Amino acid sequence: MAAPGGAEGPAAGPAAGGALWVEVRALLPGAEEGLTLALSGEVEDCVLTLLRRARGLLYGAAGRPCGAAAAALRRLGDVLRDYSWEKLNAGPWREVSKAWRxxxxxxxxxxxxxxxxxxRPLAPAVRLCDMGLLMGASVLDNVLARLVRVLQAHLPRGKRRAAAEGSAKRIRIGPPPAPVVQPEDALPHLHCPSLEHFRDNYLIPQKPVVLEGIIDHWPxxxxxxxxxxxxxxxxxxxxxxxGTRYTxxxxxxxLMTVSDFINQYIVNEVFGRKYIRxxxxxxxxxxxxxxxxxxxxxxxxxVEDPDLVKFxxxxxxxFQSCILMPGQVLFIPVKYWHYVRSLDISFSVSFWWS
Incomplete structure (x- = not known):
């Protein structure tokens, strides 16, 4: 049977839910004592009591907590998150105890x-996993990362495709004019250099350069x-x-889903260029x-509209500058100041190394 939107979704019903629970349950220790609830610091005894009670509900049912047990487990999860959330937001992040995370x-x-x-629908469970990954700390060998991969694979494909189709209907607008890069300020470009050439002429002397053709094979x-x-x-x-800049x-x-971000903020599917100084x-x-x-x-x-009276x-x-195009790589030496302005919607990957 076709799922909404024309895409065939996973089978629904008790059988499908039972199969998913078996897959999810396999991510956890086999016995209750294996889920140690180990923390990296001290917390109130009442919190430890709530953690143990939740663990008992998880392992006390015959194979799977259902009905009242599932509802009670859900309420305990709410209480634990609400109580620890206050601790996470009580002061500077660097002072938050890892135990509360x-x-x-x-x-x-x-x-x-x-x-x-x-x-229940899986989207709220996926969001809970993501919130734990963003605001919490790793527990049970990073079980939340493993759990969310399983859950995401079981989300109805029709819903994912509908979100993609929604973004495809957006109004296309022309890209803004790019700044002019003067020849005397232009960064050098280098096509597929050898590692030795890059090391000797740019990495060791700490000189910036735009590299071309070195990631053409990336998927x-x-x-x-x-x-x-x-x-x-x-x-x-x-x-x-x-915001325009973090200052x-x-x-x-x-915090929002990728789909919500795209639906609210991305209105052009032309993307890729950045102006860099x-x-x-x-x-x-x-x-x-x-x-x-x-x-x-x-x-x-x-830097593009300086107050020269004040500064x-x-x-x-x-300065040196460039219009970085899709597929190009910019090497920025250590301690170099950099200014970046996206000219289009763009995706980029950054690496830091010493």
Whole structure:
């Protein structure tokens, strides 16, 4: 039978739910004592009691907690998450105890398992796993990562395809004009250099360069698109940065699904280019870094529209620039200042190494 949207979905009903539970249950220790509830620090005794009670509900049922047991497990997951959430948001993140992040992860785990055991729709269980991965700490050999992979594979394909089709109906708009890169400021380009040539001429001397042709074989060069991300990750919850730059007062972060992000913020399926400027560490003083410890590696200057009355020495700072195109790789040496502006909707991958 065809699922909504014309795509054939997984079989529904008790048999399918039972098969999924068997697959999910295999991710957990076989016996109750194997789920040790080990924490990296001290928490209140009442929290330990709630954790043990949830574990008992999970293992106490004959094979699968159903009905009242599943409902009770779900409520305990809610309580554990609510209580630990206050601890996670009580002060600076670096001061949050790992033990409370683990409690939050357990709360997400028990909540997700309760959803599956009760035969409820899987999207809320996937979100619980993602929240545990984002805000919690690893428990049971990173069981949440393994659980969410299983759950995502069982999501109805029709819903994923519907999200992708929704994004395809968007109004296309023309890309903004790209800044002009003057020849004297242009970064050098290099096509498929040998490792030795790159090492001797750019890596060791710490000189930036645009590399071409070195990732043409990557699958993402043919697969990645807005529709592709909707299909493979539309249901996943991710942190999204909202705002022009993170030093602005209106800048914020929000947790949302990939599909919601695309539906709310992406209106063009033309993507790929970035305008980039690089400044040498030797010009650090001319870039007027913020004095605060948190933003000491961030310039106060709007480099494309500088206030030269407030920042007069900025005119002394020399830069190199480029329009980075799809498939190109930019090597940025250590401690180089970099300014990036997307000219289109774009996806990029970054690597850091010493």
């Amino acid at each position: 683990q409690v939050y992860a357990y709360g997400c785990l028990f909540g997700a398992l309760a959803e599956v055991a009760a035969g 993402c060069m043919k697969k990645w698109s807005v529709d592709y991300f909707c299909q493979v990750a539309g249901c996943r919850t991710v942190p999204v940065e909202l 602005d007062e209106e800048w914020s972060q929000k 690089l400044y040498s560490p030797q010009d650090s003083e001319n870039l007027y870094p913020h004095e605060s410890q948190i933003l000491h590696n961030t310039s106060q200057v709007d 007069p020495d900025f005119r002394k700072a020399a």
